[in-house]
Amino acid sequence: MWPVAGRCGRIAASARRGTGTARLARMRFVVGLFCVLWLALVVRAQDSSATCRICQTHGSVVCGKHGRELAREQSPTVVHCSVAVECKVCAGALANDCKQCANPTVEQSLAQRQKLGKEWLAKRRQTIDALTAREPFHHLATPHFDLAFTLKPATVGKDKLDTHARLHLFGERLETLRATFLQVLEVPDADLPDRCTVVMNEEPKDHGILGPRLTGLGTANSVGLKLMGPEYVFSMWNDKRSLPDDEAVHRNLVHNVTHLLLSQMKPAMFLGNRSHGWIDEGVAHWFEDKLVGKCTNFCFEEVLMMPGAGFKGGQWRPAVRKLVDEGKAVTFAALSSRNTDQLTFVEHAFAFAYVDFLVTAKGGAKFRDLLRLVKSKTETRDALAKVYGNNPITIDGEFLPWVKANYALLPK
Ligand SMILES: [Zn+2]
Numbered sequence: 001m002w003p004v005a006g007r008c009g010r011i012a013a014s015a016r017r018g019t020g021t022a023r024l025a026r027m028r029f030v031v032g033l034f035c036v037l038w039l040a041l042v043v044r045a046q047d048s049s050a051t052c053r054i055c056q057t058h059g060s061v062v063c064g065k066h067g068r069e070l071a072r073e074q075s076p077t078v079v080h081c082s083v084a085v086e087c088k089v090c091a092g093a094l095a096n097d098c099k100q101c102a103n104p105t106v107e108q109s110l111a112q113r114q115k116l117g118k119e120w121l122a123k124r125r126q127t128i129d130a131l132t133a134r135e136p137f138h139h140l141a142t143p144h145f146d147l148a149f150t151l152k153p154a155t156v157g158k159d160k161l162d163t164h165a166r167l168h169l170f171g172e173r174l175e176t177l178r179a180t181f182l183q184v185l186e187v188p189d190a191d192l193p194d195r196c197t198v199v200m201n202e203e204p205k206d207h208g209i210l211g212p213r214l215t216g217l218g219t220a221n222s223v224g225l226k227l228m229g230p231e232y233v234f235s236m237w238n239d240k241r242s243l244p245d246d247e248a249v250h251r252n253l254v255h256n257v258t259h260l261l262l263s264q265m266k267p268a269m270f271l272g273n274r275s276h277g278w279i280d281e282g283v284a285h286w287f288e289d290k291l292v293g294k295c296t297n298f299c300f301e302e303v304l305m306m307p308g309a310g311f312k313g314g315q316w317r318p319a320v321r322k323l324v325d326e327g328k329a330v331t332f333a334a335l336s337s338r339n340t341d342q343l344t345f346v347e348h349a350f351a352f353a354y355v356d357f358l359v360t361a362k363g364g365a366k367f368r369d370l371l372r373l374v375k376s377k378t379e380t381r382d383a384l385a386k387v388y389g390n391n392p393i394t395i396d397g398e399f400l401p402w403v404k405a406n407y408a409l410l411p412k
């Protein structure tokens with residue numbers, strides 16, 4: 001504004017003098033005015049359409065409050081995280097509006113993301129936190145899981161992870177399990193249509209309240225509770241006697257959430273109480289072994305009271321090989337007549353080995369076909385014939401040599 005005012009002052013003086021210099025002054029005024037207007041236009045153009053040096057014309061700037069955690073929050077496995085939603089600067093949008101330039105579309109999408117995050121967290125607090133009188137839970141929404149979490153910091157590999165970092169790690173582990181399940185069994189994504197709720201409690205009293213409330217099952221003294229349809233829920237607490245470290249908790253999670261996925265897989269049905277205990281437990285053990293290296297979880301806590309608990313340290317292949325060599329193998333006919341809660345330790349190991357044989361030697365797609373048939377209430381005998389051209393007696397004749405050829409007597 002100053003240059004314009006200055007020139008105005010000067011032209012007024014020239015006019016008063018009424019000399020020939022008045023015309024010159026007027027021209028200088030017009031040219032000056034034009035220059036100022038042009039400059040103003042250039043500045044405005046730079047602000048709105050050319051590159052904004054603050055945000056590179058994205059319209060938003062990455063939120064500086066998340067530091068090294070930013071990449072974790074931006075991962076495709078994260079839909080919402082309670083810690084991010086509670087960020088005082090970005091409220092979970094992970095970016096803030098650029099003050100230097102205007103971009104209404106970006107502003108709208110930031111506001112929308114903040115709104116969704118706020119609504120999501122309020123609902124989680126109402127569904128989970130409000131039932132217990134503890135410090136707030138950490139919550140994470142991934143594409144397919146709702147995870148509520150109070151586990152303490154722990155060492156994972158060489159890293160010490162705080163509760164928030166562990167929350168994200170378990171979110172990734174859940175999505176990895178689901179993706180592996182789909183891939184191994186060649187199941188289309190649409191055949192696992194439901195979200196799963198997973199609650200991982202540090203304290204038994206929180207699980208004691210939440211487990212029964214969310215699943216409608218069990219007693220306050222359980223270590224873990226599952227609801228396997230039409231909603232899918234797993235709640236547990238970190239009993240250090242059976243789950244001494246992060247790896248043990250991970251294995252426990254894989255075992256139990258595999259049960260949820262197996263039940264949910266279309267057509268939805270829990271197999272454990274229809275003489276298909278070997279499938280129900282065998283599949284859960286198989287994914288436990290595949291993703292975390294051994295089998296240490298049994299769904300019925302009574303099994304843990306039996307002598308020999310922690311069967312062979314969870315390394316079941318050598319144990320199965322030894323029993324096969326000694327002629328003590330459990331027959332398929334016997335195995336396929338039991339419910340989950342009727343299986344002994346040794347039968348758990350053979351359930352695992354039979355699933356291993358069918359998935360590894362015959363392929364995931366065929367096993368998926370077997371699952372679809374038994375879930376549609378086809379008798380095991382008919383399903384075996386249809387998928388494998390076998391029956392409950394002849395299948396042992398293929399299984400036993402396969403064990404001898406593929407299982408070593410000593411653990412790897
Ligand atoms: Zn900008």
Ligand SMILES: [Zn+2]
Nearest residue numbers: 073081083084
């Ligand atoms: Zn987070």
Ligand SMILES: [Zn+2]
Nearest residue numbers: 063065087090
């Ligand atoms: Zn932030």
Ligand SMILES: [Zn+2]
Nearest residue numbers: 281284298299
């Ligand atoms: Zn189980």
